[in-house]
Amino acid sequence: MPRTVIEIAQKIEYLSILDENANLDKSLEPDIPAEQLKTMYKYMLLGRRTDERMLKMQRQGRLGTFPQSAGHEAISMGSVINIKKDDWHVPAYRELAGMLYRGWPIENIILFWNGFEEGTRPPEEVNDLPICVPIASQLPHAVGIGMAMNIKKEKNVVMTYFGDGATSEGDCHEALNFASVFKAPVVFVCLNNQYAISVPLERQMACETVAQKAIAYNMPGIRVDGNDVLAVYVATKEAVDRARAGGGPSLIEGLTYRLTPHTTADDPKRYRSDATTDEWMKKEPLIRFAKYLQNKGVMSAKDLEDMEVEVDTLVKAAVTKAEEMAKSEELLNPYNIIDHVFADVPQFLQEQRDELGEYMKRENDRKAKKNAKKSETGALS
Ligand SMILES: Cc1ncc(C[n+]2csc(CCOP(=O)(O)OP(=O)(O)O)c2C)c(N)n1
Structure with missing residues (x-):
């Protein structure tokens, strides 16, 4: 009956490949084909511009309250690019870039935040669940899908998302536990933007990282720079490959910052300083990725400008379409x-x-x- 020590992991890896000044660690750089890099940037930009346009619409009284996604594009896009159409994408509500990449029409997103349930209809060609606002409730669903796939002997994976605040919900821990016990092929991606509305991270949890919670569930866990799309790509690719090969779930924490209010109904000045937000603005994910693409010769300054025009046209057309649809007899x-x-x-x-x-x-x-x-x-x- 001795008093002994049970050895458990005590370390959590942190990964950053492309820093805020677009300095690249060549030894860690993933080998992503140029076309795929362009696609990643395109949907990050489309997400950002759609988000900005929706904010204007909300301020003009043309859209309901909605949570902005600005700043979360690298986590969303760096992960979603690693799953196939028949894999499952189970979002919360800040994965706009990833949803657009999966084929969700922008007009559906606009309709959804204007209260039309038609906006929740996923595109036919992908296995997606719609936006989920009840915090952490999507996580047991994701695990259920993963467990069902194991029973059916399907080789697909589930990529699901949640915030740092969601880690205080029972649903989150039930999902992590079930996934780990039943080796469900689920990649849990935490968008740690350091706030749950006005609650800062240190009031949310007493531990240093979200990633270390993986140790308790005996699954691999890693924290990455959530504004570095390459680091998110590498960590989620490893997790997807592992899940597809029967290795069970993983937990990936992307450390980022919400550049905007929580929703259009929030005033962040009441709980955090503009100076901190300005600091994080310099670290945001699109600027450094655009520099990387230019340094690598994948896109020129002109290509980047052309993409802005292309994206702007797509957003404008979608707004017109959404507003037309909202007047239709079918939707009303x-x-x-x-x-x-x-x-x-x-x-x-x-x-x-x-x-x-x-x-x-x-x-x-x-x-x-x-x-x-x-x-x-x-x-x-
Ligand atoms: C079950 C549940 N409780 C409370 C809320 C109200 N609520 C909406 S967003 C939010 C904070 C969520 O924070 P976090 O998980 O960190 O995600 P973030 O909004 O920062 O992306 C809360 C408490 C909710 N939507 N669902």
């Missing part, structure tokens, strides 16, 4: 709030559906009578 059908919830409408909802139908009929009759009266008086005068 009040029954949509009931019809898209269950495959077979249950009795209690059917009763509410009938009641809604009666209400609409009464309203239409009342309006028709009012109009008839108006035109009668119009005819007499």
Whole structure:
């Protein structure tokens, strides 16, 4: 009955390849084909410009409250590029770049944040779940998908995302535990932007990294510079390859910073300083990646400008399309709030559906009578 020591891992790796000044560690540089590098940059830029446009729309009263993604593009894009169409992408709500890369039309994103459920319909050709706002609730879903794939002997993987605040939710730990016990092929990607609305990281957890939580679940864990798309790429590629080969789940923490308010309804001045945000602005992911592409000869300054124009055209067209769609009879059908919830409408909802139908009929009759009266008086005068 001795009092002895059980040896466990005490170290967590940190990975950075392309620093904030675009200095590259050549020995760690991944071998990514030029076309793929361009694609990565394109969707990071498309995410950023869509986000900026949506903010303007929100301020003009043309969009509902939404959480911005600016600053999170490297984590989203550096990871999603490593999964195939029939793998699963299970996002939270700041993975805009990755969703656009997976084929989500920009107009769907705009419709979603304007309250239209049609915006949640994933593109046919990919295995994606929609945006998930209830914190950490997507994680058990991701693990369930992974466990099902093991049972079906499918060789796909699941890439799922969550914030630092989500690590305080039971769902997060239940998901990590199940994934580890059942060797589910899930890559957990934490976007550690150091705040959960106004709660800073040190009030969220007493440990130094999110990545070290992997030790307790006996899975590989690593922290990477979350603004370095190359580091995210390398870490997630290793995790995807491992999961696909039957090696089970991994936890990857991307350390980043939310460059914007939490949502369009938040005022970050109340809990953090502009000076810190300005510091992080210099470390943001797109500038250094653009420099890398230029240094490498993959894109010229002119190519980068042309891509800005291309992206701008895509965003403009999507805004027009979304606003047109929002006026369509199909989307304005009040029954949509009931019809898209269950495959077979249950009795209690059917009763509410009938009641809604009666209400609409009464309203239409009342309006028709009012109009008839108006035109009668119009005819007499
Ligand atoms: C289950 C649940 N509880 C509370 C909220 C309200 N809420 C929305 S975002 C948020 C903070 C989430 O922080 P984090 O996980 O770090 O993600 P971030 O927004 O920073 O990307 C909270 C508490 C929610 N959406 N869902």
